[in-house]
Amino acid sequence: MKNILIRLQLLASMFLLLLASCSDEMEYVQGELPEGSEVFFAKDVKQSYTLEKGDAASFKLSVYRVNTEEKEVVTINQTEFSEGADAIFDIPESVEFRSGASEAEFRVRYSKIEEGKSYSVKLTLGEGTPYANSSIVLKLSYPKKTVYNWQVVSENACLVENMLVFHGFQNLMIIDMTVEKAEGHNIYRFRSPYDNEYFAALLGPGYKSFFPENYDYPYIVLDGETYKEDGWFIPSVELGFKLVANSSPERDDNFKTFGSAAVNLSNNGQQIPSDSDEFPLGTYNRQKKMFDFGVVYEQIAGTGGGYQVFGSGAFVLYLDQSLMTLDYDRDFTWEERPELTSLYKSTIFQGSTSQEIESAKEDPTLFRFPSLYTQGVNIVFYCDTEKGYVSIPKGQFTGLTTNFGNKVFLEATPGVSKYDKEEETLTLGYTFYLADAQGNKTAELISSVETILWGHATEIDQLVPGAKIEAYLGKWNAYGTNLSTNSMDTATVEITKHPSRDVVILSNASKIEIEGYSDEFIANYDKRTGFISINPQDLSSLDAGDGTMYYPTLTFMNSTTGTFTMDKNESLVGGFTKSGKLKFVNSASNSGTYDGFAYVAQTSEGYLILGDQTSARICGLNWDKHEEIATSNYVVPSLEKASIYGIPFNFKKAVRERQNPFLNIVPKPMSSSNVNKNCTLNSCGLTRNCKLEESN
Numbered sequence: 126m127k128n129i130l131i132r133l134q135l136l137a138s139m140f141l142l143l144l145a146s147c148s149d150e151m152e153y154v155q156g157e158l159p160e161g162s163e164v165f166f167a168k169d170v171k172q173s174y175t176l177e178k179g180d181a182a183s184f185k186l187s188v189y190r191v192n193t194e195e196k197e198v199v200t201i202n203q204t205e206f207s208e209g210a211d212a213i214f215d216i217p218e219s220v221e222f223r224s225g226a227s228e229a230e231f232r233v234r235y236s237k238i239e240e241g242k243s244y245s246v247k248l249t250l251g252e253g254t255p256y257a258n259s260s261i262v263l264k265l266s267y268p269k270k271t272v273y274n275w276q277v278v279s280e281n282a283c284l285v286e287n288m289l290v291f292h293g294f295q296n297l298m299i300i301d302m303t304v305e306k307a308e309g310h311n312i313y314r315f316r317s318p319y320d321n322e323y324f325a326a327l328l329g330p331g332y333k334s335f336f337p338e339n340y341d342y343p344y345i346v347l348d349g350e351t352y353k354e355d356g357w358f359i360p361s362v363e364l365g366f367k368l369v370a371n372s373s374p375e376r377d378d379n380f381k382t383f384g385s386a387a388v389n390l391s392n393n394g395q396q397i398p399s400d401s402d403e404f405p406l407g408t409y410n411r412q413k414k415m416f417d418f419g420v421v422y423e424q425i426a427g428t429g430g431g432y433q434v435f436g437s438g439a440f441v442l443y444l445d446q447s448l449m450t451l452d453y454d455r456d457f458t459w460e461e462r463p464e465l466t467s468l469y470k471s472t473i474f475q476g477s478t479s480q481e482i483e484s485a486k487e488d489p490t491l492f493r494f495p496s497l498y499t500q501g502v503n504i505v506f507y508c509d510t511e512k513g514y515v516s517i518p519k520g521q522f523t524g525l526t527t528n529f530g531n532k533v534f535l536e537a538t539p540g541v542s543k544y545d546k547e548e549e550t551l552t553l554g555y556t557f558y559l560a561d562a563q564g565n566k567t568a569e570l571i572s573s574v575e576t577i578l579w580g581h582a583t584e585i586d587q588l589v590p591g592a593k594i595e596a597y598l599g600k601w602n603a604y605g606t607n608l609s610t611n612s613m614d615t616a617t618v619e620i621t622k623h624p625s626r627d628v629v630i631l632s633n634a635s636k637i638e639i640e641g642y643s644d645e646f647i648a649n650y651d652k653r654t655g656f657i658s659i660n661p662q663d664l665s666s667l668d669a670g671d672g673t674m675y676y677p678t679l680t681f682m683n684s685t686t687g688t689f690t691m692d693k694n695e696s697l698v699g700g701f702t703k704s705g706k707l708k709f710v711n712s713a714s715n716s717g718t719y720d721g722f723a724y725v726a727q728t729s730e731g732y733l734i735l736g737d738q739t740s741a742r743i744c745g746l747n748w749d750k751h752e753e754i755a756t757s758n759y760v761v762p763s764l765e766k767a768s769i770y771g772i773p774f775n776f777k778k779a780v781r782e783r784q785n786p787f788l789n790i791v792p793k794p795m796s797s798s799n800v801n802k803n804c805t806l807n808s809c810g811l812t813r814n815c816k817l818e819e820s821n
Contacts, residue, residue: 143384151710162222163191164250165257176267181236187548188250189228190312200251201231205262213265217250223724230779233263236658241269274817275314279444285770286319287439288383288423294327304444313416315548317342317364335376345383347407347416347442352388352399354404356419359385370427377426384746386420386434386792398653405437412455414444419451453493453505453518458486463611467551468583471497472685477711477718479582490514497575499524503533503747508544508551515542517553521566531559532704538572544579547704549587551577574685584710585656592655597629597699600751601707603739605721605744606684608734614742617751625646627655634744635724636685637736642667644724646679648699657699659709664724677735680725682743683718689725690717690731697722709746721745 139817150667164189174184188199201213215234222229226396238244243266282302287295290357297756320342324332336342339411349359364431367377381389384402397404407419418440422432443449462484469480485491487488490509497503502524505549507516525533535558541554548804557570579589597620607614620629633750634643643665658680667675682689697709697719711718721743722734735740 140776152606162197162199162252163257164252165189165246165254165259166250170258170261172261172606172756173264173320174266176238176265178267178387183232183234185230185232185271187228187230187347190222190229191220191254194224194228197222197230197252201644202251203246204248204249205245205247207245207809208241209242210246213244214246214263216246216248235265237264238267239477240267244265253614262354264404264720273310273312276308276591277303278305278306282315282444283443283446283449284315284714285441285443286318287435288319288368289327289374291433292328292529293457298408299323300446304442311348311353313347316448317345317362319364319599324374334814335374339372339778340365342704349409355417356408357401358388358399359383359418359421361389367426368423368428368430370425375426380426380760383423384421385418385420386432390422390432403414404434408437413448414447416442416444418442453491457488457491459483459805460486465580466582467494468495468578468581468586469497470578472573472575473498477584480577496524499629500546505554506542510546513544514581515524515551517542517555520560523525523557525557527559533570534560541574548702549579551579553577583713585698585700585713587702587708587710588656588698589698590654590656591704592701594622594627594629594650596701597650597657597707601748602751603634603744603748604743606743608736608743616742616744618744618748621631627652631659634722635736636742639666639667639723655700659699659722661695667726673728675728675735677724677726679722681717681719682721682723684720684743686718688717690719690724692724695719705750707747707750719746751797 165466166186170186176182190197190199198219200219201217208750213235215236217231220229220231223424229407235244243264245262245264247260247262249260257619280301280303280535282300282304284302286297286299289297300383302315302318302727304313308314320340321333321335324335343362345362345364346360348360349356352358361381363378363380364382365376366374367382368374368379385406387399387401387406388395390404392404397447397667399406404420408417409415410417414674416439419437420434423433424430448455454632460483462482463483465484467478470477480494480497480655482492485493488507490507492503492508493503493505496504502522502766504523505521507518508514517535519536520535521535523533523535527533535555536558538554538556542552544551553575554572555575556572558566559568559570561567578587599620601618601620603616603618604614605614605616613634616634618634619632621632622629626651628647629650630645630647632643634646635644637644646659646662646664648659650657661681662679664677664679667677669675678691680689680691680693695715695717696711696712699709723741723743726733726735734743737743
């Protein structure tokens, strides 16, 4: 280093000589080279120390020199003592360099530090250099500790922890813990749960006396003030034991066992900052009253030991055990989605209603809507509208009870729930059931299929307005149910325009092929909306060939609820979907909900669905252009086959009636053998209120 300094001086001298040659008035005087060994402190030497305890202790300082050739003793001069500092510091008068060494160390000792006071002293090295730091001011402070007024905030807290994960114990729950909070401060603490009962329960009876009797177990502190902008800090804590690599835990009252990785540890020689993204501090969830400790460490002694770092979620403290169970209403931030207001069709309570839908801010595929069955209860489901994935969480309380007072829950019926992106229709399959206190299913009640027209507050919202009447003309594949075979079939319906009115004529929907018979009916066209509408209407009479005359009516059917109507005030509105299909939907003014229509005649024996020798059918409401390859999701209803011309059916006239469908259910008795088999560690005979349970 000295050689470098000399060369720099020579270059500077040559530069000055060149300048001097340009002026008769400048006279060059050569500067003096530094003498001695040029001893100095490092540029980043630590000069300020904040002490946690006032006990006598010491720390080391390193000094450096440029001239390393000979053994040398350098003096350390002490000046500028603050008041009382001369009695605090014990500093050697000199430091010795070995021959050839560029670095030497000396130790600064201190004692009798008083709480709440600060001390300083200036150190100056002999044989210093003007080119480096040959003087420093040491400062020691022992801040006065704040006296907190601790108040109990929970006596039923639960800690989920992984302290002994390398001994095979993962995600243990320690329950019924007491947690305190410093009055007026954002600081919490709880006694270390790692006591004799803990170790004995997990590692065997040999640990029943691991800690001495009346041992003062330390506190684990959650500090939300020191680094309040970054999170909750856990100062390193001496828990009274040390974990040993490839061995059993050992007692050690001076071993820093646990704490936040940030601030307490260094990474690549640099202290991990409190705002580290890689090693974040803890967080607090106010809704769940839950602390996530963030990234924490446990120190492991012995060969192969070090610092084991745990990611966020490995250590979690719940202030209230009852909040540990996921509550969708409480644990998510729900946002109103008026654009998703949808028409909801219920098979339990016949009819439909407009439902408001909300989504979770934390998960864009999580939704909820008010239960149709009772007030103050929401139904939650997951729906990925791009992938068509739908999931219904199990164990949702419906708000309903049986007449015995048993709560009714719901879950997904396997293989039913789906989202049809093309039709923008969400199908939810529910199974309603009873459960015991542990949540185990004891009896299934009924199942239902509910339909939601996603983002369409009415059925008509599915249709694109503005179609010309000519767009409806032509042949269409009209899907339906062949009652003779109880299977799906297709009728080729032809639509023509009335010559003088805004009316279209539909024919062959019944597939009755009898010479001279026309099964046509009419649909009115609305120029304003571009939709067509069908009403129940009287049709041409039909001669059965045996002297029997039938006077059919175009009748609306609901194959799911088994209801029908001939009320001419009801209507089905037809229009085109975004995909170009012709679809008929229920008018918002309808008193019932319908999914098809049929040619029905009333006789002295009851109502008959009419057809010819090969087909009597219920016509569905989703049609394709005749030229296209047909696909349909039409659900085939289960109807009995009967006579050729008139097929009786067990539908009833639609009556809207809503009541609790579970009032007359007799629940299956709950089995006494359904116990919580996770509580395996309670048999250890714990005597205090700190039971251990293995977490799911």
